[in-house]
Structure formats: C-alpha cells, structure tokens
Amino acid sequence: xxxMKSANLSRLTDTDILPxxxxxxxxxxxxxxxxxxRTPLVHSRSLSDLSGHPVxxxxxxxxxxxxxxxxxxxxxxxxLDEKSRRRGLVTASTGNHGRAVAYAASExxxxxxxxxxxxxxxxxxxxxxxxxxxxxxxxxxxxxxxxEVERLVxxxxxxxxxxxxxxxxxxxxxxxxLEILEEFSDVGVLLVPLSGGGLAGGIAVAIKELHPQxxxxxxxxxxxxxxxxxxxxxxxVAVREEETLADSLGGGIGLKNKVTFPLCRNLLxxxxxxxxxxxxxxxxxxxxDEGLSVEGxxxxxxxAILAKKVKLPGPTAVIVSGANIxxxxxxxILEGAEA
Ligand SMILES: *Cc1c(COP(=O)(O)O)cnc(C)c1O
Numbered sequence: 418x419x420x421m422k423s424a425n426l427s428r429l430t431d432t433d434i435l436p437x438x439x440x441x442x443x444x445x446x447x448x449x450x451x452x453x454x455r456t457p458l459v460h461s462r463s464l465s466d467l468s469g470h471p472v473x474x475x476x477x478x479x480x481x482x483x484x485x486x487x488x489x490x491x492x493x494x495x496x497l498d499e500k501s502r503r504r505g506l507v508t509a510s511t512g513n514h515g516r517a518v519a520y521a522a523s524e525x526x527x528x529x530x531x532x533x534x535x536x537x538x539x540x541x542x543x544x545x546x547x548x549x550x551x552x553x554x555x556x557x558x559x560x561x562x563x564x565e566v567e568r569l570v571x572x573x574x575x576x577x578x579x580x581x582x583x584x585x586x587x588x589x590x591x592x593x594x595l596e597i598l599e600e601f602s603d604v605g606v607l608l609v610p611l612s613g614g615g616l617a618g619g620i621a622v623a624i625k626e627l628h629p630q631x632x633x634x635x636x637x638x639x640x641x642x643x644x645x646x647x648x649x650x651x652x653x654v655a656v657r658e659e660e661t662l663a664d665s666l667g668g669g670i671g672l673k674n675k676v677t678f679p680l681c682r683n684l685l686x687x688x689x690x691x692x693x694x695x696x697x698x699x700x701x702x703x704x705x706d707e708g709l710s711v712e713g714x715x716x717x718x719x720x721a722i723l724a725k726k727v728k729l730p731g732p733t734a735v736i737v738s739g740a741n742i743x744x745x746x747x748x749x750i751l752e753g754a755e756a
Contacts, residue, residue: 435683436676437584439626442591442619445492449589452495452524453487454480456593458600458734463706464722468729472722473601475593475736478711482516482548484665484739485590486580489615490517492589493578494525502527507575509533509562511541513665513739514580516548523549530569532562581615582676591619597734598627605731608718610738611635611688612666614644614677620736621684634727635681635688636717638663638696643670644681645688653678662696662713662750665739691717695724700750703737712742 456479464472477485494506505528508518515531522529529550533542534557546552555565569575579586593616597604607624609617617635624631637645640659647653653674658667670678691699696713699720703711707719718735721727 435622435680437587437591437619437622437680439622441584441588442595442623445488445585445588446592446595448495449488449491449592452491452521455596456480458597461707461735463702464719464733464735468722468733470605470729470732472729472733472735473604474707474709474719475597475734476709477593477736477738478709478715478740482513482520483741484513484517484715485593485616485736486513486517486739487521488592489581489583489586489589489619490514490578491521491524492592493583493585494518494521494527496585497576501574501576504574504576505529506578507532507566507569508578508580509559509566510580511537511545513741514578515545515550516741518578519545519548519550530575532565532569534558534562581613581618582671582674583615584676587615587619587622587676587680589619590616591621591623593736594620594623598624601732601734602628603732604628604631604734606632606634606727606729606733608634608636608721608727608733608735610663610666610714610717610736611637611642611644611681611685612668612714613670614681616736616738617644617685618677618680621680625684632686633684634721635685636721637666637688637690638713638717639690639692641667642688642690643668644678645690647674647678648682648688662693662700662746663691663717665712665714665741666717689721689726691720691724691726695720695726697750697754698723700742700747704747704751709737710740710742710747711737712739715739
C-alpha cells in the first residue's frame, strides 16, 4: 500500500479572473428558489463530540431526486432561452446528474433525452423513465452514449446539460454555500465531496468571496481521484477508473476542462483522499448515529472526520451530497462489508 499524498494547492488572490462569480451564484439562488428544496442544516451531536466544535450536516439527500445535482441542472435549464428549451435537452448521465436533468425538465415541461449504453442496468433505465425523460439506448459504453449526445446536439439542435463543467451548473451548486452562510455564519471549515468539481467549485465561489477565512476541503476516494491528480499535475489529466463505494465521485474532469479545474485549483485549501473502508465506516455512521441513508459519495465528509484525516479547528459544515445507494449494497455495508 502506498500512502497517497494530496496535491499542494495554490492560492489565488484575485478572484475576478475566475470563470464563475458570486453574482452568478446569487442569480442562480433567485432563479431556482421554490423549484429546489432549501435543505436542512442539522447539528450532529456525535460528530461535534468527536471534533470538540459544533458540526452541522447539510442534507442534500432531501432534494426530491436524493442529491444536490438538481440545483445545477435546474439553474442551467432556467438560464436557457425559450427556443432552446422547446427544442429539448440531452445528457448521457445515468446517475444523479441524469436524474436531475430528467426531473427538472419534467417540472418545467421541457423534453429531455437521456442517452445510455445497453449495459446500463434495467433499474437505472426505469428510474430515469419514471422521472419523465425519454431514454435512448445506444452502443455498449458510456463513450458511445456521449457520442450520441453530440450527434443529437449537432443534428437536432438539442441542448446538452453538462454534469459539472458549466458556469450555470456550477453557480446552481454554489447556492448551497449561500444557504450555509445564512444559517451558520461562524462556520470555520467546510467539507465537500469532490469529483468533477461542480459542487466544490460553486460552493468555493460563494464562500471565498463572502468569508475568505473559511477553510474549504475537498474529499475524494483514493481510487481514481481525478481532480486531485489534475491539480497535482497542473493541468487536467485522465485517471484510471476503478470501482468504488463512492461511485458518484468516479470519472474524469474532462481533458478540456474550462470551469471547475481553475476554480478548485485556486479556491480549495486542501484535498483529502479516503480508502474504501473509511467510506464504508462513514455510511455506517450516517445510518446508526445520524439516522441517514447515504450513498458513498454523500458519506465522505463524515468519513473524513471519523478517520481523523481532517483538522477541525472550529465550527464545521459537512455537505451530505446524496442518498442514492443500491439498497442491497447499503444492507451489506451495514452488515460489515467493506466494498
Ligand atoms: C456528482 C456528485 C458529487 C460530486 O460532484 P462534482 O460536482 O462532480 O464534484 C458528490 N456527491 C454526489 C452524491 C454526486 O451525485
């Protein structure tokens, strides 16, 4: 086993040159008001006892699709002009982003197509259909599905809603940061699950412009932490995809990343990487001590505290980003399985 060292993060003083601004996040907050849930921020007694300071959990598990991604998708769709909206939306995600686009589109009466490969399990296909989207099965890989997205954009004028590397999507996720500051103004540390960086980047824009002294820590899994590898390399790089309990944190950041790489590189104070058994412990703690059913990606903030991989010098907020875990896998983890 090698010890994984997280990247050294640089700090930028001039936030003006960043691709997303506080004004973008504030606009997003007005736009999506009443269309997404203003999620509760709840005190965790057990984690506060452990850290010696108040720890609060931001429960994005309470969004109607069980994850925060509704914020970004809703904002991106509402930002489109009427003509583009009528032609419809397309994406290739079968996970929380796909659910978010399907749900937001159906709420707004906009047609949405979700492209997926023939290898996607039936329950995921059914879940997306149940949210009102058209499912298009093409090819045998995620790359094939993505090619179909590009074809539909080209040939039918559909609008692709990217999962993270998009100003409106990032601004939508950033609304979580505004909500936390409104209710918990003495927050000193924020723990944020990190994959493509839409969530962390958006929250960072809101927090660092309003309360620059708050420490922002991104949490990924050791297995395939693409943003961490990219920041270490100084440019977006591909990493080998591996199976992980934090499946919503898998995948790359895109070699042509424009938005989230500069945000995360300049605004995050640190990145922490977790093992699979640490993530499993986070899922178990969420269930037994907080009464929450949480997916691996949603549990990494809790897991980082339990594993003592983060210093918590003051009041702390933890983003519990999603709930969507296969019930059988959840049960196995509760029974003690590690992966
Ligand atoms: C997408 C997702 C993340 C990571 O968000 P990024 O914007 O890709 O960094 C974290 N948790 C859950 C539950 C997700 O669905």
